[in-house]
């Protein structure tokens with residue numbers, strides 16, 4: 083409807099203009115061309131001045147009207163430490179350009195009025211050029227721009243200064259792709275692990291993190307919709323990169339923006355100085371921010387209540403560009419620390435024990451050793467306590483490892499599991515067990531049978547060396563005859579290669 087009315091008004095105006103044109107034509111014939119042209123010129127000149135006044139008033143009024151909605155005015159002042167200086171720089175630029183804007187517009191509209199044709203016999207002055215004038219309007223803007231750019235560069239250098247350990251900064255990494263960001267946090271060691279594009283695997287390691295790097299193992303990766311949480315009053319360094327096209331990491335409330343370029347890591351540093359809560363309280367003081375957040379729900383939450391800091395992609399990177407928006411939450415430092423503790427590291431959650439894990443069978447982590455000891459203790463205790471025979475009497479010795487390609491026991495890694503087993507065998511002196519070796523179906527079946535038997539024997543030897551009576555132990559190899567899972571996948575084969583503890587009697 084509103085478009086129809088607007089169209090009707092424009093059409094009507096067009097008709098009026100045509101009619102006026104016809105009228106002036108008629109009057110020209112009556113009065114004579116010259117007099118009409120003079121009168122026309124006068125009217126046009128007056129309209130020009132009128133428009134200038136209207137235009138400037140509207141410009142200033144709209145700026146005043148929206149003063150509390152625009153950065154960096156009203157409550158939308160910077161939320162980062164350096165941002166106040168950037169806002170100051172913006173203000174200086176705004177003041178200078180406003181002065182130029184007003185002067186040029188006044189001249190532009192006032193000249194047609196002043197120099198309108200008043201006497202048809204008067205000729206316009208032909209003015210070729212004036213070097214002095216040219217110099218003035220070249221040098222003045224040049225000097226102004228040099229000063230502004232120099233001030234801008236000084237501000238920019240603050241964002242890119244190299245940091246030392248004394249800065250006590252935290253470093254996060256943002257990787258942009260169509261159409262989201264992956265955010266990596268360093269975990270407890272405060273160090274981000276290495277990355278290598280050759281390690282990128284869309285299914286298990288989309289960032290190409292190098293798990294051989296100790297610092298990677300506790301890194302946290304936040305997916306495409308998680309809130310980005312950062313602490314107040316702490317220097318944050320953001321490493322920025324992209325996987326496909328150009329993106330741009332833009333935190334408007336913190337006055338930082340940096341392109342995310344594939345193959346060329348970039349970064350910036352900033353220090354948030356207002357928590358999300360504090361910023362909301364600032365907004366609350368302004369009437370503009372006390373209107374309903376959703377116009378269709380007048381009793382719902384107010385605009386200040388639903389406000390969130392945001393991360394936006396400032397590069398038009400494709401049709402899903404808008405969905406790269408992420409909520410950023412600034413909290414107090416202790417709140418941040420406890421939030422970080424709750425986040426799960428990527429490696430233990432998604433990589434550990436899979437075929438992508440370079441440490442699989444080569445290394446045990448303290449928390450795993452502890453958890454496994456508890457598990458083994460519980461499994462055996464459950465069996466002992468169970469009287470109706472339903473308890474599982476086959477227990478996987480999950481932490482028993484062999485030297486690769488041989489039957490030799492990797493006693494450095496296996497000692498935790500086997501020493502725990504020794505302790506339990508001593509605790510329950512009537513326990514009799516069988517050690518059962520199994521392989522996958524790779525290679526020759528007869529050789530697999532021998533391999534599994536030798537491995538089981540080696541485990542038994544270890545237990546014997548710890549003074550467990552020979553009569554309580556037996557060792558057997560089953561080769562590939564008793565698979566737990568398919569032998570067609572690496573995961574299945576990994577499950578099938580195993581050493582079991584089979585309880586004979588208790």
Ligand SMILES: [Cu+2]
Nearest residue numbers: 329395399406
């Ligand atoms: Cu983007």
